[in-house]
Amino acid sequence: MAASVPEIFGSMVFDERTMQERLPRETFKALENTIQEGKSLNINIANTVASAMKDWALEKGCTHFTHWFQPMTGITAEKHDSFISPAGDGSVLMEFSGKELVRGEPDASSFPSGGLRATFEARGYTAWDPTSFAFVKDKTLYIPTVFCSYTGEALDKKTPLLRSMEALNKQALRILRLFGDTKTQQVNSTVGPEQEYFLIDRNLYNQREDLVLTGRTLFGARPPRGQELEDHYFGSIKLKVASFMRDLDNELWKLGVLAKTEHNEVAPAQHELAPIFSNTNVAADHNQLTMEAMKKVAERHGMYCLLHEKPFEGVNGSGKHNNWSLSTDTGTNLLEPGDSPMENAQFLLFLVAVIKAVDEYQDLLRISVASPGNDHRLGANEAPPAILSIFLGDELTEILKCLEQGKPYSQKDKEILKVGVHTLPRFPKDSTDRNRTSPFAFTGNKFEFRMLGSAVSISGPNVALNTIVAEELERFADKLEKSKDFRKDLDTLVRKTIKEHKRIIFNGDSYTDSWVAEAEKRGLLNLKTTVDAMPHFLDKKNVKLFAKHHIFTESEMHSRYEVSMENYSKTLNIEALTMIDMANKQILPAVEKYMDDLSLAFTHKKALNPKMNCHVEYDRVTKLSELSASVYDETEELKENVSAAAAITDFEESARAYKETVLPTMDALRTDADKMETLTGASYWPFPTYADLIYHV
Template sequence: MSHPFEIFGKYLFTDATMKERLPHPIYKRWKTSLTHEAQLDSKTADAIAHAMKTWALELGATHYSHWFQPMTGKTAEKHDAFLEPGDDGEPLARFSGKSLIKGETDGSSFPNGGLRATFEARGYTYWDISSPAFIRNHVLCIPTIFISFNGDSLDKKAPLLKSMDALSKQSTRLLHLLGEKDVTSVTPVLGQEQEYFLVDQKHFQKRLDLKLTGRTLLGKSPAKGQEAEEHYFGSIPQRVASFMQEVNLELWKLGIYSRVEHNEVAYGQFEIVPIYAPAHIAIDQNQLIMDILKQTAPKHGLACLLHEKPFANINGSGKHNNWSLVDNLGNNMLDPSENPQDNLRFLLFVCALMKGIDQYPELLRMASSGAGNDHRLGANEAPPAIISMYVGSDLERLLYFIESGDVKDWTNGNTMHSPLNNLKALPKEASDRNRTSPFAFTGNKFEFRMVGSSRSAATTNIVLNTLLADALAYISDEIESSTLTDLKANALNVCQKIIAKHKRILFSGDGYSENWLIEAKRRGLPNLTSFAESIDSLIEPKSVRLFERHGVFNHKELEARAEIMHEQFIRSITFEAKALLQMVRTQILPSSVKEVTLHLPLSAAGIAYSVDMVEKFSTWLSQTNHEVNELEKMLNRANLIANLRERSLFMHQVIRPQLNCIREVVDSMEGYMSKENYPIPTYTELLFQLDD
């Protein structure tokens, strides 16, 4: 029996596969196109298409597809068969360079924010030559970007690639000023920790809210909760372990280094972690990971929930964005080295991040979130919605020493440490891990913990890349225009100015505390409590200037994205409201009437318990019926609000509280309703039956 690792990358058209199957001149031309040294010509494209088709057919592929990431946040694909009639009428497998490079689809049928009308439907997909093709379900999937007939971006991939180019350009410019002339590119490298819940499929099918919205709109907390602190890193249930093994095999076939799996804090919650990859490839891989998690779960009698908050009063799920920068020589820009006080590269990049994050916190809040993430952020389980930056005590001291001009007096607090006498001492980490910080330094990378579990991380990384590129451009301008001749003095002088102006975002305390809310307000840091409030940060003049300055978005593309986000937020809350109305009217209220009917004879006989139950349920029934009728009226009012921003805020400020009001009453009923009459699976059944 072969080892599972032997199938690693079998269905991925890797660099090694291309080198093996392509004529050397063709392979070299593709490599030079990757580094923007030359454009890919039609002859090269034809040769690559032929090799790709031959490889795919050998592995059983029957179709090909341009695989892209529209502004739904998910992936899209249309399958075309390789098979077509030859000149003699006989079947022939064909795949040309033209078919590889370019495809056409209906741009108006995807979210487009007005960039495409029904009568102007044409949209194009173009091959992203830097992302390897792969085979899934007998389909050769070719990663592509998606643009309109006029060239406007209709997807998440094209602006991500543009932001990476902008960051590489400005990083390389600064490194050349520091004397690192051999550097030709800098790439953001990304590792994403994907959290998710699993529930039994038979219970999932009985919950309309889970099926339609991904989260429970009703449900009383179980008697035993995560405060037992026994699930995290605990023994994985056998059915879940089998599911995880199949997920791993599917990912390994696609060349995805799925490395870590474990129980998370909440019951029924788990995590999968792949190894780092260039940001655009890591984001492609995460889309595949989410898809494979969802598709594999039913094979094991499970349903996978990727929503940020499937269960009230229980930890939600995130997608931690572990982010660093590596040049073409393998140097990590965020590695402090043994002597960070002398590491100008590291200090300048950290200061650039301080500047960029402090200037555009609203963009990061918008980019990391969505309707579901509002339930998670600031709920003592995830970072607050206030953007701050944690760098660790030693580095923070160093930054303040630089600000004061006395960097020579700073001493490194790192020591050698061993917890056991029989183990050799190892260097102590440069910083602790502050789980309450949105943007935390963890040794040689930053961990951005705000990203929601169901979200594509593309928008988050577009914003991160662009704001850093902008700050690096400022630093390079300052160094170039300075009259200081000593490079170190020049660089530290720039750092000094940045720290003095932007140190307000440095925070190493408890981000969950009330004191931080007060302190953040004193510092002037924004606290956007909802996604709806953050959306229009995308079209503020300073944001438009930022993205246009670096060629990532134009103003039309930004306006389109803001419109789409408002529409998606409104749609999400509307679905929740309609699902709740249906559940309450067709399940909860009829079941409550049954419960009252059960107690009426005993209540008439004077049995105190039944008298109490009839009184309680009569009150709850009246209250619930009134509140659902009010919710329906509110939805009708919402539909009359033409302005998308105003309607988004109405959904957040009016509809959401009403959903919670109804939930509160129904959850009270659940606590008293007999098991036979309660119509939907409870939290106890959903969270504690994975071993069955």
């Protein structure tokens, strides 16, 4: 009999339940206190935990352990060590010490460091993060860790995230104390990242050099049918996909991932998985596991999972909606309005802190989602624009307007939604609708940050969110802790904040050109590309912010800037070289063969009957010949532009060259090659088309 979901959930996780069962009570309590207080782990406690963890892992069939970390590549890294230790008589023992648990020493030389480490300086350290549970995957014990250099700089994405959570907790507690809350001891940011992805046939994937090497199609004409019928969104799930989803759920549930909701997305072959909220650090780890599991499970089902933000031109891309909130250890959601939001002063203070943070640090939020892939998606009428704005809905916006003007808000009674069918129940109508075009929308008890690309680690965006909100809470606490009349000063602070930062609030359609013009009038930033956005990371206010809250040192910020800009250049370099390869070795030879056969048909027909109509052959060969010449010339131009951009030694100038010269040439080459696809016989075209890829799953 198959195990039930409650039985398998977390079965591969060394979680709190397992620790309580396997650790002595004193050790468990000491470990719990260490985690809560953020202190170093006593080596005796570490040895006891390591022994219990090893025994549990061996029972699960493990032979190895690994320190699992998240370098600045955006994906995870691991080095596997076996548990074996020589016994002295030719046999081995299975051992795992506290020292091996809490610290590792992987080679750091080949990970991106943005100048923090020279290539010959190889030493790097991993350190156990006990706030994220160890787990078993593929017969290996995985230990979530941070990753830092020999000199102490953060070389990963987890370390800054943990620092930002500590900063946010510290400042949020100060605010709660002002409202008389003495019970809360911990405030955590929580996240539920909705993950979008595409599933395509694995054999077709393997026939596309661009998909294999870059994760997206660099050529491809639009199919006759796209997503215009809107029949795929929330439609019936195909049996093969449903089987994949069931398998994926089981894999994730075993790892303690709270996979909750799954459905078809807007584009053909596109789907989504959404988890239940969890602590942001854990959510970041779980999202990495989710992406890894999606690819692995898809392979088992004869499919390939595409996580690129824009795998198909002219088809909706994939994002990752970062549902962010603030929760206390007493079970309170600090972004949950009370029965009367107008009277809920604490909620309003946290709300205006977020509004102020997003307005003052628009650049950081845009930078946190910057990537070459996401540049193709943002502002494409399928995702939010590159302009930051906040959607609050009519009721909250009206409340803030009344507060700013010092007017009473006339709260309407909760309306009842009448469906118009007497057999269906009436139910309360929500006070706000959803706005899918907004990059940062309040959705009842959380903010949905919708600008993230599907492949990005959620750590970076949440580091930015946590830090900027911590900064505003600190400023508020500094003022209110000195107050002689708390209520009066609180009211003044809220009103002043609304007045100064209301420009960031926009409840309309963010896809329109009129909003772009309006945003410019309001003074909002429009950083369209990664190359436009990233230099702002090193603005003085941003360096000061991160240093003040101990998130990044200035050198750590410079390293991340350099890594991001170099990644942009390397990504476009690979894509451009792949286009050149496909054009020269696949597309042009295939079209030449088709034209040769058409010309031969023309010749045979004329020989048979000089008056025979050969208009089709003549017209197609003429058009394809012109396009082939253009594609050849554009390919040669692309070669030259790539060589020139790659030769630039300054990483900033190189990135700009790729953006300004390489990318436009790639677009021109693609345009003409895609026209050739529509004129070339299907049996001649050298690789699967869009119709093949998105309709044959």
